Amino acid sequence: MNAPVLDHSADGIEELDNPLPRWWLYLFYGTIIFAIYYAIQYPSTPYYKGTLGWTQEKQWASQAPPKKADPAALDLKALATKPEVLEAGKKVFISTCASCHGTNAEGKIGPCLTDSVWKYGSEDKEILLSIRKGRPKGMPAWDTFLKPDQVGAVATYVHSIGNTTATPANATGSGTPIPTNSPNPEGK
Ligand code: HEC
Numbered sequence: 001m002n003a004p005v006l007d008h009s010a011d012g013i014e015e016l017d018n019p020l021p022r023w024w025l026y027l028f029y030g031t032i033i034f035a036i037y038y039a040i041q042y043p044s045t046p047y048y049k050g051t052l053g054w055t056q057e058k059q060w061a062s063q064a065p066p067k068k069a070d071p072a073a074l075d076l077k078a079l080a081t082k083p084e085v086l087e088a089g090k091k092v093f094i095s096t097c098a099s100c101h102g103t104n105a106e107g108k109i110g111p112c113l114t115d116s117v118w119k120y121g122s123e124d125k126e127i128l129l130s131i132r133k134g135r136p137k138g139m140p141a142w143d144t145f146l147k148p149d150q151v152g153a154v155a156t157y158v159h160s161i162g163n164t165t166a167t168p169a170n171a172t173g174s175g176t177p178i179p180t181n182s183p184n185p186e187g188k
Contacts, residue, residue: 072132074152076124076159089157092150096142105161110139113158114165122162128155 003016042050079085094103100110111119120130131151134141142151 072125072128074124074128074155076127076156079152079156080160085153085156086160088150089153089155089160092146092154093157096146097154100138105158106165112165114161114163116163118162122159124155124159127158127162128152131155131158 003018006015006017008015038044040050041052042054044050093101093105097105097110100108101113102108105113107113111117116122118126120126120135128151130139131154132141132143142154146154
């Protein structure tokens with residue numbers, strides 16, 4: 001180290017005129033170049049939009065988690081085109097619904113679900129409501145017991161088997177009425 005000594009001293013302490021380390025200098029230049037690049041590409045000042053057209057909104061739109069489908073407004077016909085949904089729905093039906101509606105939904109305590117008789121309607125939202133919120137004469141609400149996708153799947157299954165057979169004798173089931181002081185007497 002034979003760096004020249006600067007011609008000033010403080011209380012006998014002298015300062016050497018060493019050059020800045022190369023790595024430090026290049027890093028420093030690098031940050032300057034990056035800053036210029038960044039200021040040009042991105043909205044760096046209040047009225048400048050940047051050449052990339054970057055905005056928070058676009059960034060959010062590209063990263064936002066997909067919106068969960070509204071469980072009350074599923075398109076059962078469209079869902080029925082997915083075999084895995086029907087398959088999952090059938091599984092839920094066998095394990096959860098068959099005890100009352102019959103393995104083939106032919107009707108037991110609960111009504112037959114394959115005929116064209118629908119007390120509460122066979123529209124997508126009506127079937128979903130029957131399953132999610134229950135119906136007064138003995139149909140439990142499944143909202144809290146099944147996951148939303150299970151409800152969607154079993155509704156899709158019920159929709160797909162509906163209106164496919166002739167109306168049997170026990171079309172409306174023989175459900176025991178539940179008390180009118182039930183939290184959900186109208187099934188709504
Ligand atoms: C504890 C017995 C029971 C179970 C379990 C049950 N249900 Fe029901 N379900 C009924 C009864 C009884 C009715 C008729 C209610 C009424 O008339 O008010 C009914 C009605 C329905 C209806 C309306 C039918 C119409 O004519 O509008 C649908 C749809 C339905 N159930 C689907 C299901 C699905 C899907 C499951 C499984 C997640 C299920 N049910 C589980 C007893 C049951």
